[in-house]
Amino acid sequence: MKHLSEEHLILHYYGETDAGEHLDHCSACRAELQRLSATLDAFHSYTVPERQAGYEALLWQRIAPQVRTRTAVWWKQPLILGPIFAGLVVAAFFAGLRKEGISQADIELMSKGNPARALGLAP
Numbered sequence: 427m428k429h430l431s432e433e434h435l436i437l438h439y440y441g442e443t444d445a446g447e448h449l450d451h452c453s454a455c456r457a458e459l460q461r462l463s464a465t466l467d468a469f470h471s472y473t474v475p476e477r478q479a480g481y482e483a484l485l486w487q488r489i490a491p492q493v494r495t496r497t498a499v500w501w502k503q504p505l506i507l508g509p510i511f512a513g514l515v516v517a518a519f520f521a522g523l524r525k526e527g528i529s530q531a532d533i534e535l536m537s538k539g540n541p542a543r544a545l546g547l548a549p
């Protein structure tokens with residue numbers, strides 16, 4: 427018989443899964459659940475301490491020297507790279523058309539909104 431994992435028992439403790447059928451027949455898992463329940467029950471009486479005033483500022487003061495700041499390179503900004511890549515795609519498209527032997531007239535047809543005719547796919 428495969429016993430329930432600790433994670434499964436914890437989920438059962440919080441009512442997020444039902445392991446009752448296995449627990450009815452398995453004393454080892456019942457004992458483990460009782461042990462976990464005793465531990466988890468102890469946390470219910472624990473009160474979370476209030477944070478002192480200015481906690482966030484104090485915390486940031488402590489970790490700020492450890493946080494590396496990145497200096498953004500101007501040409502790596504999305505607003506710069508996007509148009510550059512779009513221009514490269516368009517240039518590659520037209521370079522491909524020229525390489526395939528498509529004439530300037532066909533390119534003009536495409537730019538006028540009839541690419542299927544320019545490529546010979548439509549009459």
Ligand SMILES: [Zn+2]
Nearest residue numbers: 429430452455
């Ligand atoms: Zn078991």
